[in-house]
Amino acid sequence: MSNRRPLLISIFLLVVLFAIGVTVYYQTKNMDWYRPLITNALNRITGHVVSIAKVTYAPMSGLFTLELQELEVLSQDPTEPPMMQAQETLLSFSPISLFSGTPQLSSIKFVNPQINLVLREKAPLMERAQDTAMASDKKLLSELGVGLSDLRIGRITVQNGILVILDWDHPEGRTWVFDHLHMGIHSLSPTRASPLAASARYRSIPFTVNGNIGPLPDTLDPFAMPVLLSLEAKSIRLKELQEILSTDTIEVKTSRGYLTTLLHGSLNQGLQTSTWLQLDGLELNRTDLPKVVKQPPQSLKNTIFDRFTNKGEKDTLDLAFRQKSVLHMNWYGTPRLEFEEFFIYLDGPPILEAKGWVKNQWRGPLELDVKILNQIDLAKLPWPADFPLMGVSPSGSFKLNGTWPNKITYHADLDLTKTIIDLSPLEKIADTPMALKLSASQTAEKILIKELVVTHPANPENSVTMSGSLTPRLQLKTVINWAMKDVANYYPVTENWKGSGLMKLNMDIGRKSKDADWVAKGLLDIPKGKVGDVEFSKLKLPFAIDNKLLNIPHLQAVVAGGQVDIMGLLDLSQKPLLYESQLTVTAMDVGELPKQPDSQTGVQLEGYLFAHGTINGQLDNKTFLPTGSLFGQGHILVEPGSLSGLDHNVFYQQKTKESIISDENKALYWNSLEAEVTLLDSVVSLDNIMIDSSQTQISGKGSLKLAGKGEFDLDVKTDFDSKQGFRKNFAVKIIDEGKKSALRMQPKLQ
Amino acid sequence: MPIDPNYETVIGLEVHTQLRTKSKIFCGCPNKFGAEANSQICPVCAGFPGVLPVMNREMVNMAIKTGLAINGQIKKLSVFSRKNYFYPDSPTGYQISQYDLPIVEHGELFIDLPDEPKKRIGVTRIHMEVDAGKSIHEGIVGASWVDLNRVGTPLLEIVSEPDMRSSEDAGAYLKKLRAIVRFLDVCDGNMEEGSFRCDANVSVRHYGAEKFGTRTELKNLNSIRNVMRAIDFEVDRQIDLIESGDKVVQETRLWDANKNISRSMRSKEDAHDYRYFPEPDLPPLTLEQSHIDDIKAKLPELPDAMAKRFQDEMGLSEYDAGVLTAEKEMSTYFEEANQIVSNAGKKNAKATANWVTVELLGRLNKDGLSIEDSPVSAVNLGKLVALIQTGEISGKIAKKVFAHMFDDGGDPEKIVAEKGLKQVTDSGSITAEVEKVLASHPDQVEQYRGGKTQILGFLVGKVMQATRGKANPAMVNKVLKEKLG
Structure with missing residues (x-):
């Protein structure tokens, strides 16, 4: 018997230990009694209503780890979806801190979370975040004597999350969904920057973000949070990329896409961004054009080539975009985006440079100076069928400033000499000199042309000056001084006129009401000229166009020493x-x-x-x-x-x-x-x-x-x-x- | 100096210094000059797809050192960018460089010009970048070869402000900068081997004009002398163009040192032509202040500080101090020689400086040698100066000894002993010789005593002749005067 006793005692002890273990496990496994405590704490910290389905002990994820199941952080606006939902949230605590009275999180892990951010113009996202953070900090400080700025978290992990950004101010309600979101942040603290590594997909296109954030600012102001992040998206999932880039009228194909962006600084000090976007082997095909080759006007036939790409061989493009800008955003002011560099490259060289700034996500004031650096073959780009320019693009610059919709002003100074213009019957072949200066303004209601001057750079006496309004009611005053012999260069149908002499045309064009037909009234004055073989002088041709009827009340001219007087009507319909x-x-x-x-x-x-x-x-x-x-x-x-x-x-x-x-x-x-x-x-x-x-x-x-x-x-x-x-x-x-x-x-x- | 008094020359220099790191900038390949072609390359050097660069810590430290040495602001955040251009010896199709956020900005250095106060030249920036390979055209018909050994060599590009107004300014700037990088031991400063390369941006403008003229960039400048000659040629060329009603075209020009002319190479690119964007494979470089402070604490003494010490502590002239600190090897040589003199109990840095700058440099220049190639070691020169200072040999004898040392090498003490050149300082033997000379020249003695004291020199000469130059001239003088009453 004595030999069996130790064995029996051992078995008994094992059974007792097992029973204790099972009891402890089940007691600790169900830690739901912590749920109200944690829920209240999270309510205070986030400033939002927080709900948790269940709290359990998760020893497999760490000795001092709690698992929050079905965590949900509701938005303050009940019409908005919850700010965050996480299937599992694992909170691990530093063992030592558990005995200090202020438990410190050693790690937080969100499993399968979904974060919903709603963009609203009247309550910008960042400002709401700032409000929430500062309010939470004050609450915690008053209650615990410890604020969020004392926070130190060893590691924050997001596993397989989804980030949904909803732009509710957009008329069509745009939505961006970033899925497969994985992120790790190490050592988040107010004393030093924390390494961050993340990856996600946008419409199946993967991208990565690496860098540092922090240290957490004392004020917890998200505008003051320093970041140094590098975003990169490489050329995979081209089909998806093409779908993103294509529009209703333009089908995009590309053989390579690449995006990289570096962000550094903070929003209130200026967040500097440098971006490079590259699309190689790009094909841009219009889907709204018939699959036939449009025949150019006879006069331009030898000067252009097929720009409509649905038929025949198509050269691909290498398009790249580079920008360096600083985004300023603070509590009181509207966001201001300042472009230090902004270039568009086509097939290697830069074609366009812009400098300036915009405020309030393009809704506020803006000032942009755009310079054309290199002219391009316009046939490379998919213009609409009625686009009037062909051949080589204009050179020069243009400027935009103002506030939309209050008033945007445009200033352009362009040389269209190399450009072909097809505004039938106005047509200009390449290498016919033409310069254009425009000063105009636009509001939601009207477009005003302060001055539009078209000149012949080689012959400055030729000019077209136009001013007035385009909308809401057409009302333009036009003065044309042009040598008759040069008219055919821009208005080829007059070639058979074989005219000469300096033409002066004063014309007012307008509409009596917004939708009425246009009317015109003016006087053509040619002091001395010739049409065909007929010489004339003192030609004065007053005219009025109304209801598609051209009325010439009294044309006067001196022909062969005699006076010619004509009254006429021409039915333009x-x-x-x-x-x-x-x-x-x-x-x-x-x-x-x-x-x-x-x-x-x-x-x-x-x-x-x-x-x-x-x-x-x-x-x-x-x-x-x-x-x-x-x-x-x-x-x-x-x-x-x-x-x-x-x-x-x-x-x-x-x-x-x-x-x-x-x-x-x-x-x-x-x-x-x-x-x-x-x-x-x-x-x-x-x-x-x-x-x-x-x-x-x-x-x-x-x-x-x-x-x-x-x-x-x-x-x-x-x-x-x-x-x-x-x-x-x-x-x-x-x-x-x-x-x-x-x-x-x-x-x-x- | 301006070539035409109506025009002002404006020069800015871009200097590429190859850093003396053991390995290349982004990989572990050795960073050595002169190896067999394509023997020091790896997939990173060759730009294979998928390889990732790893930053060389030593290079960053060298960049910081250089920045501190020119009083520059060391930026806590600097970013590498891709500079996109195609060239056969750049296998990646881009160069990793720094664009808008370089590691150093707003530096300065002071140049020394003869008979002029020190002149400040601003340094706009220093940035880190990687060198390209080499295309080899010579000796190959119908093809060119590419040697990628140099790919990945760490470079610092040091960009000056357009503060220089003459080729002399440019020469002095380069000498000072080269001295600094050599003192720092970050670059060997060898222009001929290409480890210290310079491109010069040159323009001219009418005196008083605020706006700069159109600049041209001069390349292929493989010595300071060529830099100066190319600048002078370019200034002349630009003035001629303007005077004849033509315009200067912004372009890159290649200097032909054989013909002493520059010729157009290509139109000059603007920064946007290179399509810079942040290098995605290298994280931005962030520096802790403590790291910068550590490097600052370990900086060696730099030429300007050393020159000042030479003046303040050794009593050297500004000129001598400048010459002795123009090259690290020169200053090291001088200090070593002077230490020997001091060890002999005779502190006379001026004498040492004189021997280095006059006798030694004169002979080195004559023989086309640099200080590193000097047949006379610093120790031996110090010993020679010490022999003079202790009165063991006269200056005249010392020159003979020096010539022997230079031609045949050797320790001056041994040469003096072997050749019996030791100066006679024994007053007894000098007195005996003096008495003999006085006895054999009674007329001169009488003349001296009659008031023609300048005859003393003749008598000294006779004594020196009798002692074959070994007598100490000062003692001879003294004894003669005593005997002559």
């Missing part, structure tokens, strides 16, 4: 354009008019023309040159006048046979010639022709084609002495067949 005009010509020296190139007979009308009549016809919508049918009626008087190149001796003497009456050294003179003129398309009909000279009266009618052919039936009465071989009364037919020096005359029987 028609295609081709329809016009009606009334024309008066006074004392025009017909001989000074250019010779009709189609006239082969050598017979030319000379003398002083007086005429009045109406002309109705059609004009090409682009070139404004006559096209289609033409109808005119009027009365002409040539007084005195002559037909040079006509042999009057043959005309008066020949009686019986057909004769050629052309002779460049002879002429038929008269005191006056009158006729009723009808113009129909290319045929001019002359009725009631009355030619009166001292000894003859010629009457008749005839017609003349503008191509140079015509026939006239004339009755001639003379007082000539028949002994000299002249006829007294006779009738003739004059025939012009367009043959050189061959105006024929056929005698007619009386």
